[in-house]
Amino acid sequence: CFAGLAGYSGRKARSRTAEIARLMGLQDLLDRPAGHLSGGQQRRLHTGMALLGHPDVLFLDEPTVGSDVQSREVLLSIVTHMANEGTAVIYTTHYPAELEQLDATINVLVNGRITVTGSVQEVTGQWASSSIFLHFRGKTPEVDGWKEDRGGLVPIRPVSDRGQMLGQTLSTLGAAAGGLDDVRITRPSLEAAYLAITGDHALAEKEASDVVAA
Known part of the structure:
Protein backbone atom coordinates (compact mmCIF):
# COMPACT_ATOMS: atom_id res chain seq x y z
CA CYS A 1 0.00 0.00 0.00
CA GLY A 53 9.81 6.93 -1.97
CA HIS A 54 13.25 8.61 -1.84
CA PRO A 55 11.60 11.86 -0.66
CA ASP A 56 13.10 15.28 -1.40
CA VAL A 57 12.06 16.42 2.08
CA LEU A 58 11.90 14.00 5.02
CA PHE A 59 10.33 14.80 8.42
CA LEU A 60 11.38 12.50 11.27
CA ASP A 61 9.87 13.21 14.70
CA GLU A 62 11.88 11.45 17.44
CA PRO A 63 12.38 8.34 15.29
CA THR A 64 14.72 6.56 17.72
CA VAL A 65 12.40 6.54 20.76
CA GLY A 66 12.24 2.96 22.03
CA SER A 67 15.04 1.80 19.72
CA ASP A 68 18.05 -0.21 20.83
CA VAL A 69 21.58 1.05 20.28
CA GLN A 70 22.12 -0.87 17.06
CA SER A 71 18.83 0.30 15.51
CA ARG A 72 19.64 3.89 16.46
CA GLU A 73 23.04 3.71 14.80
CA VAL A 74 21.51 2.25 11.62
CA LEU A 75 18.89 4.98 11.43
CA LEU A 76 21.39 7.79 11.98
CA SER A 77 23.58 6.30 9.25
CA ILE A 78 20.59 6.23 6.87
CA VAL A 79 19.68 9.85 7.70
CA THR A 80 23.26 10.98 7.09
CA HIS A 81 23.39 9.11 3.76
CA MET A 82 20.09 10.64 2.59
CA ALA A 83 21.21 14.14 3.57
CA ASN A 84 24.47 13.65 1.68
CA GLU A 85 22.46 12.52 -1.35
CA GLY A 86 20.43 15.75 -1.34
CA THR A 87 17.35 15.01 0.80
CA ALA A 88 16.40 17.82 3.18
CA VAL A 89 15.90 16.12 6.56
CA ILE A 90 13.98 17.76 9.39
CA TYR A 91 14.86 15.68 12.45
CA THR A 92 13.52 16.29 15.95
CA THR A 93 14.87 14.57 19.04
CA HIS A 94 15.48 14.95 22.76
CA TYR A 95 18.83 13.15 22.52
CA PRO A 96 21.57 15.78 21.99
CA ALA A 97 24.18 13.09 21.26
CA GLU A 98 22.26 12.18 18.09
CA LEU A 99 22.46 15.77 16.89
CA GLU A 100 26.20 15.84 17.49
CA GLN A 101 26.57 12.64 15.48
CA LEU A 102 24.51 14.03 12.59
CA ASP A 103 26.58 17.25 12.63
CA ALA A 104 23.90 19.33 10.94
CA THR A 105 22.26 22.70 11.49
CA ILE A 106 20.65 23.03 14.92
CA ASN A 107 17.50 24.94 15.80
CA VAL A 108 16.66 25.00 19.50
CA LEU A 109 12.97 25.45 20.33
CA VAL A 110 11.85 26.83 23.67
CA ASN A 111 8.12 27.16 24.26
CA GLY A 112 7.48 26.67 20.56
CA ARG A 113 9.88 29.37 19.38
CA ILE A 114 13.28 28.98 17.72
CA THR A 115 15.72 30.74 20.02
CA VAL A 116 19.12 29.63 18.69
CA THR A 117 20.28 28.50 15.24
CA GLY A 118 23.70 27.32 14.10
CA SER A 119 25.99 24.37 13.52
CA VAL A 120 26.80 22.00 16.37
CA GLN A 121 30.18 23.69 16.74
CA GLU A 122 28.69 27.19 16.75
CA VAL A 123 26.00 26.37 19.31
CA THR A 124 28.32 24.52 21.69
CA GLY A 125 31.04 27.14 21.25
CA GLN A 126 28.68 29.96 22.21
CA TRP A 127 26.61 28.28 24.90
CA ALA A 128 28.72 25.52 26.48
CA SER A 129 32.13 25.33 28.09
CA SER A 130 34.55 22.72 29.39
CA SER A 131 34.24 21.81 33.04
CA ILE A 132 35.94 19.80 35.76
CA PHE A 133 34.37 18.04 38.75
CA LEU A 134 36.45 17.07 41.79
CA HIS A 135 35.03 14.71 44.40
CA PHE A 136 36.61 14.18 47.82
CA ARG A 137 36.24 11.59 50.53
CA GLY A 138 34.92 13.23 53.65
CA LYS A 139 34.71 17.02 53.87
CA THR A 140 35.02 18.99 50.64
CA PRO A 141 37.85 21.54 50.99
CA GLU A 142 37.58 25.23 50.16
CA VAL A 143 39.66 26.10 47.10
CA ASP A 144 40.04 29.50 45.45
CA GLY A 145 38.25 29.63 42.09
CA TRP A 146 36.04 26.63 42.89
CA LYS A 147 32.58 26.19 44.39
CA GLU A 148 30.81 23.25 46.02
CA ASP A 149 28.37 21.36 43.81
CA ARG A 150 26.81 17.90 44.20
CA GLY A 151 29.18 16.98 47.01
CA GLY A 152 32.29 18.07 45.12
CA LEU A 153 33.96 21.09 43.53
CA VAL A 154 33.39 22.72 40.13
CA PRO A 155 35.06 25.85 38.70
CA ILE A 156 33.32 29.14 39.41
CA ARG A 157 34.09 30.46 35.92
CA PRO A 158 34.14 28.74 32.49
CA VAL A 159 37.30 26.73 31.86
CA SER A 160 39.34 27.52 28.74
CA ASP A 161 42.23 25.13 29.44
CA ARG A 162 41.09 22.14 31.50
CA GLY A 163 44.53 20.55 31.85
CA GLN A 164 46.22 23.73 33.03
CA MET A 165 43.54 24.54 35.58
CA LEU A 166 43.50 20.99 36.93
CA GLY A 167 47.28 20.92 37.26
CA GLN A 168 47.38 24.25 39.08
CA THR A 169 44.59 23.22 41.43
CA LEU A 170 46.12 19.85 42.31
CA SER A 171 49.39 21.57 43.17
CA THR A 172 47.63 23.85 45.66
CA LEU A 173 45.45 21.26 47.42
CA GLY A 174 48.15 20.31 49.89
CA ALA A 175 46.97 17.76 52.48
CA ALA A 176 43.45 17.85 50.99
CA ALA A 177 44.77 16.07 47.89
CA GLY A 178 44.78 12.85 49.90
CA GLY A 179 40.99 12.94 50.04
CA LEU A 180 40.54 13.39 46.29
CA ASP A 181 38.93 10.22 44.89
CA ASP A 182 37.36 11.26 41.57
CA VAL A 183 38.16 13.72 38.78
CA ARG A 184 35.77 14.18 35.87
CA ILE A 185 36.62 16.35 32.89
CA THR A 186 33.86 17.23 30.44
CA ARG A 187 34.13 18.84 27.03
CA PRO A 188 31.66 21.42 25.71
CA SER A 189 28.59 19.43 24.66
CA LEU A 190 25.32 20.12 22.92
CA GLU A 191 23.48 18.89 26.01
CA ALA A 192 25.23 21.48 28.18
CA ALA A 193 24.51 24.16 25.59
CA TYR A 194 20.87 23.10 25.43
CA LEU A 195 20.45 23.39 29.19
CA ALA A 196 22.19 26.77 29.18
CA ILE A 197 19.90 28.04 26.41
CA THR A 198 16.70 26.91 28.10
CA GLY A 199 17.99 28.01 31.51
CA ASP A 200 15.95 25.32 33.21
CA HIS A 201 16.55 21.56 33.48
CA ALA A 202 12.88 20.72 33.89
CA LEU A 203 11.97 22.73 30.80
CA ALA A 204 14.71 20.98 28.87
CA GLU A 205 13.27 17.58 29.74
CA LYS A 206 9.56 18.27 29.39
CA GLU A 207 8.80 21.08 26.97
CA ALA A 208 11.61 21.85 24.53
CA SER A 209 12.70 19.98 21.40
CA ASP A 210 15.79 20.09 19.25
CA VAL A 211 15.43 20.19 15.47
CA VAL A 212 18.11 19.29 12.99
CA ALA A 213 17.89 20.17 9.29
CA ALA A 214 20.45 17.81 7.76
Missing part, protein backbone atom coordinates in the same frame (compact mmCIF):
# COMPACT_ATOMS: atom_id res chain seq x y z
CA PHE A 2 2.64 2.55 1.04
CA ALA A 3 4.95 1.38 -1.74
CA GLY A 4 2.09 2.13 -4.15
CA LEU A 5 1.69 5.63 -2.69
CA ALA A 6 5.42 6.10 -3.25
CA GLY A 7 4.95 5.25 -6.94
CA TYR A 8 6.04 1.61 -6.96
CA SER A 9 4.09 -1.41 -8.19
CA GLY A 10 4.58 -5.12 -8.79
CA ARG A 11 8.13 -6.45 -8.58
CA LYS A 12 9.62 -3.01 -7.96
CA ALA A 13 7.30 -2.46 -4.99
CA ARG A 14 8.31 -5.79 -3.47
CA SER A 15 11.98 -5.11 -4.12
CA ARG A 16 11.90 -1.62 -2.56
CA THR A 17 9.89 -2.86 0.43
CA ALA A 18 12.40 -5.67 1.02
CA GLU A 19 15.29 -3.20 0.76
CA ILE A 20 13.83 -0.82 3.33
CA ALA A 21 12.84 -3.70 5.63
CA ARG A 22 16.44 -4.94 5.56
CA LEU A 23 17.82 -1.46 6.30
CA MET A 24 15.43 -1.06 9.25
CA GLY A 25 15.98 -4.60 10.58
CA LEU A 26 12.40 -5.64 9.86
CA GLN A 27 13.04 -8.26 7.17
CA ASP A 28 11.87 -11.12 9.40
CA LEU A 29 8.67 -9.30 10.43
CA LEU A 30 7.08 -8.49 7.07
CA ASP A 31 4.26 -11.00 7.59
CA ARG A 32 3.41 -9.68 11.07
CA PRO A 33 0.59 -7.11 11.49
CA ALA A 34 1.83 -3.69 12.60
CA GLY A 35 -0.31 -3.89 15.73
CA HIS A 36 1.63 -6.95 16.87
CA LEU A 37 5.03 -5.22 16.69
CA SER A 38 6.82 -3.80 19.72
CA GLY A 39 6.99 -0.05 20.22
CA GLY A 40 10.53 0.16 18.87
CA GLN A 41 9.65 -2.00 15.88
CA GLN A 42 6.66 0.20 15.11
CA ARG A 43 8.93 3.25 15.21
CA ARG A 44 11.23 1.61 12.67
CA LEU A 45 8.24 0.66 10.54
CA HIS A 46 7.00 4.26 10.48
CA THR A 47 10.45 5.49 9.51
CA GLY A 48 10.72 2.85 6.79
CA MET A 49 7.37 3.95 5.35
CA ALA A 50 8.71 7.52 5.13
CA LEU A 51 11.87 6.33 3.36
CA LEU A 52 10.14 4.24 0.67
Whole structure:
Protein backbone atom coordinates (compact mmCIF):
# COMPACT_ATOMS: atom_id res chain seq x y z
CA CYS A 1 0.00 0.00 0.00
CA PHE A 2 2.64 2.55 1.04
CA ALA A 3 4.95 1.38 -1.74
CA GLY A 4 2.09 2.13 -4.15
CA LEU A 5 1.69 5.63 -2.69
CA ALA A 6 5.42 6.10 -3.25
CA GLY A 7 4.95 5.25 -6.94
CA TYR A 8 6.04 1.61 -6.96
CA SER A 9 4.09 -1.41 -8.19
CA GLY A 10 4.58 -5.12 -8.79
CA ARG A 11 8.13 -6.45 -8.58
CA LYS A 12 9.62 -3.01 -7.96
CA ALA A 13 7.30 -2.46 -4.99
CA ARG A 14 8.31 -5.79 -3.47
CA SER A 15 11.98 -5.11 -4.12
CA ARG A 16 11.90 -1.62 -2.56
CA THR A 17 9.89 -2.86 0.43
CA ALA A 18 12.40 -5.67 1.02
CA GLU A 19 15.29 -3.20 0.76
CA ILE A 20 13.83 -0.82 3.33
CA ALA A 21 12.84 -3.70 5.63
CA ARG A 22 16.44 -4.94 5.56
CA LEU A 23 17.82 -1.46 6.30
CA MET A 24 15.43 -1.06 9.25
CA GLY A 25 15.98 -4.60 10.58
CA LEU A 26 12.40 -5.64 9.86
CA GLN A 27 13.04 -8.26 7.17
CA ASP A 28 11.87 -11.12 9.40
CA LEU A 29 8.67 -9.30 10.43
CA LEU A 30 7.08 -8.49 7.07
CA ASP A 31 4.26 -11.00 7.59
CA ARG A 32 3.41 -9.68 11.07
CA PRO A 33 0.59 -7.11 11.49
CA ALA A 34 1.83 -3.69 12.60
CA GLY A 35 -0.31 -3.89 15.73
CA HIS A 36 1.63 -6.95 16.87
CA LEU A 37 5.03 -5.22 16.69
CA SER A 38 6.82 -3.80 19.72
CA GLY A 39 6.99 -0.05 20.22
CA GLY A 40 10.53 0.16 18.87
CA GLN A 41 9.65 -2.00 15.88
CA GLN A 42 6.66 0.20 15.11
CA ARG A 43 8.93 3.25 15.21
CA ARG A 44 11.23 1.61 12.67
CA LEU A 45 8.24 0.66 10.54
CA HIS A 46 7.00 4.26 10.48
CA THR A 47 10.45 5.49 9.51
CA GLY A 48 10.72 2.85 6.79
CA MET A 49 7.37 3.95 5.35
CA ALA A 50 8.71 7.52 5.13
CA LEU A 51 11.87 6.33 3.36
CA LEU A 52 10.14 4.24 0.67
CA GLY A 53 9.81 6.93 -1.97
CA HIS A 54 13.25 8.61 -1.84
CA PRO A 55 11.60 11.86 -0.66
CA ASP A 56 13.10 15.28 -1.40
CA VAL A 57 12.06 16.42 2.08
CA LEU A 58 11.90 14.00 5.02
CA PHE A 59 10.33 14.80 8.42
CA LEU A 60 11.38 12.50 11.27
CA ASP A 61 9.87 13.21 14.70
CA GLU A 62 11.88 11.45 17.44
CA PRO A 63 12.38 8.34 15.29
CA THR A 64 14.72 6.56 17.72
CA VAL A 65 12.40 6.54 20.76
CA GLY A 66 12.24 2.96 22.03
CA SER A 67 15.04 1.80 19.72
CA ASP A 68 18.05 -0.21 20.83
CA VAL A 69 21.58 1.05 20.28
CA GLN A 70 22.12 -0.87 17.06
CA SER A 71 18.83 0.30 15.51
CA ARG A 72 19.64 3.89 16.46
CA GLU A 73 23.04 3.71 14.80
CA VAL A 74 21.51 2.25 11.62
CA LEU A 75 18.89 4.98 11.43
CA LEU A 76 21.39 7.79 11.98
CA SER A 77 23.58 6.30 9.25
CA ILE A 78 20.59 6.23 6.87
CA VAL A 79 19.68 9.85 7.70
CA THR A 80 23.26 10.98 7.09
CA HIS A 81 23.39 9.11 3.76
CA MET A 82 20.09 10.64 2.59
CA ALA A 83 21.21 14.14 3.57
CA ASN A 84 24.47 13.65 1.68
CA GLU A 85 22.46 12.52 -1.35
CA GLY A 86 20.43 15.75 -1.34
CA THR A 87 17.35 15.01 0.80
CA ALA A 88 16.40 17.82 3.18
CA VAL A 89 15.90 16.12 6.56
CA ILE A 90 13.98 17.76 9.39
CA TYR A 91 14.86 15.68 12.45
CA THR A 92 13.52 16.29 15.95
CA THR A 93 14.87 14.57 19.04
CA HIS A 94 15.48 14.95 22.76
CA TYR A 95 18.83 13.15 22.52
CA PRO A 96 21.57 15.78 21.99
CA ALA A 97 24.18 13.09 21.26
CA GLU A 98 22.26 12.18 18.09
CA LEU A 99 22.46 15.77 16.89
CA GLU A 100 26.20 15.84 17.49
CA GLN A 101 26.57 12.64 15.48
CA LEU A 102 24.51 14.03 12.59
CA ASP A 103 26.58 17.25 12.63
CA ALA A 104 23.90 19.33 10.94
CA THR A 105 22.26 22.70 11.49
CA ILE A 106 20.65 23.03 14.92
CA ASN A 107 17.50 24.94 15.80
CA VAL A 108 16.66 25.00 19.50
CA LEU A 109 12.97 25.45 20.33
CA VAL A 110 11.85 26.83 23.67
CA ASN A 111 8.12 27.16 24.26
CA GLY A 112 7.48 26.67 20.56
CA ARG A 113 9.88 29.37 19.38
CA ILE A 114 13.28 28.98 17.72
CA THR A 115 15.72 30.74 20.02
CA VAL A 116 19.12 29.63 18.69
CA THR A 117 20.28 28.50 15.24
CA GLY A 118 23.70 27.32 14.10
CA SER A 119 25.99 24.37 13.52
CA VAL A 120 26.80 22.00 16.37
CA GLN A 121 30.18 23.69 16.74
CA GLU A 122 28.69 27.19 16.75
CA VAL A 123 26.00 26.37 19.31
CA THR A 124 28.32 24.52 21.69
CA GLY A 125 31.04 27.14 21.25
CA GLN A 126 28.68 29.96 22.21
CA TRP A 127 26.61 28.28 24.90
CA ALA A 128 28.72 25.52 26.48
CA SER A 129 32.13 25.33 28.09
CA SER A 130 34.55 22.72 29.39
CA SER A 131 34.24 21.81 33.04
CA ILE A 132 35.94 19.80 35.76
CA PHE A 133 34.37 18.04 38.75
CA LEU A 134 36.45 17.07 41.79
CA HIS A 135 35.03 14.71 44.40
CA PHE A 136 36.61 14.18 47.82
CA ARG A 137 36.24 11.59 50.53
CA GLY A 138 34.92 13.23 53.65
CA LYS A 139 34.71 17.02 53.87
CA THR A 140 35.02 18.99 50.64
CA PRO A 141 37.85 21.54 50.99
CA GLU A 142 37.58 25.23 50.16
CA VAL A 143 39.66 26.10 47.10
CA ASP A 144 40.04 29.50 45.45
CA GLY A 145 38.25 29.63 42.09
CA TRP A 146 36.04 26.63 42.89
CA LYS A 147 32.58 26.19 44.39
CA GLU A 148 30.81 23.25 46.02
CA ASP A 149 28.37 21.36 43.81
CA ARG A 150 26.81 17.90 44.20
CA GLY A 151 29.18 16.98 47.01
CA GLY A 152 32.29 18.07 45.12
CA LEU A 153 33.96 21.09 43.53
CA VAL A 154 33.39 22.72 40.13
CA PRO A 155 35.06 25.85 38.70
CA ILE A 156 33.32 29.14 39.41
CA ARG A 157 34.09 30.46 35.92
CA PRO A 158 34.14 28.74 32.49
CA VAL A 159 37.30 26.73 31.86
CA SER A 160 39.34 27.52 28.74
CA ASP A 161 42.23 25.13 29.44
CA ARG A 162 41.09 22.14 31.50
CA GLY A 163 44.53 20.55 31.85
CA GLN A 164 46.22 23.73 33.03
CA MET A 165 43.54 24.54 35.58
CA LEU A 166 43.50 20.99 36.93
CA GLY A 167 47.28 20.92 37.26
CA GLN A 168 47.38 24.25 39.08
CA THR A 169 44.59 23.22 41.43
CA LEU A 170 46.12 19.85 42.31
CA SER A 171 49.39 21.57 43.17
CA THR A 172 47.63 23.85 45.66
CA LEU A 173 45.45 21.26 47.42
CA GLY A 174 48.15 20.31 49.89
CA ALA A 175 46.97 17.76 52.48
CA ALA A 176 43.45 17.85 50.99
CA ALA A 177 44.77 16.07 47.89
CA GLY A 178 44.78 12.85 49.90
CA GLY A 179 40.99 12.94 50.04
CA LEU A 180 40.54 13.39 46.29
CA ASP A 181 38.93 10.22 44.89
CA ASP A 182 37.36 11.26 41.57
CA VAL A 183 38.16 13.72 38.78
CA ARG A 184 35.77 14.18 35.87
CA ILE A 185 36.62 16.35 32.89
CA THR A 186 33.86 17.23 30.44
CA ARG A 187 34.13 18.84 27.03
CA PRO A 188 31.66 21.42 25.71
CA SER A 189 28.59 19.43 24.66
CA LEU A 190 25.32 20.12 22.92
CA GLU A 191 23.48 18.89 26.01
CA ALA A 192 25.23 21.48 28.18
CA ALA A 193 24.51 24.16 25.59
CA TYR A 194 20.87 23.10 25.43
CA LEU A 195 20.45 23.39 29.19
CA ALA A 196 22.19 26.77 29.18
CA ILE A 197 19.90 28.04 26.41
CA THR A 198 16.70 26.91 28.10
CA GLY A 199 17.99 28.01 31.51
CA ASP A 200 15.95 25.32 33.21
CA HIS A 201 16.55 21.56 33.48
CA ALA A 202 12.88 20.72 33.89
CA LEU A 203 11.97 22.73 30.80
CA ALA A 204 14.71 20.98 28.87
CA GLU A 205 13.27 17.58 29.74
CA LYS A 206 9.56 18.27 29.39
CA GLU A 207 8.80 21.08 26.97
CA ALA A 208 11.61 21.85 24.53
CA SER A 209 12.70 19.98 21.40
CA ASP A 210 15.79 20.09 19.25
CA VAL A 211 15.43 20.19 15.47
CA VAL A 212 18.11 19.29 12.99
CA ALA A 213 17.89 20.17 9.29
CA ALA A 214 20.45 17.81 7.76
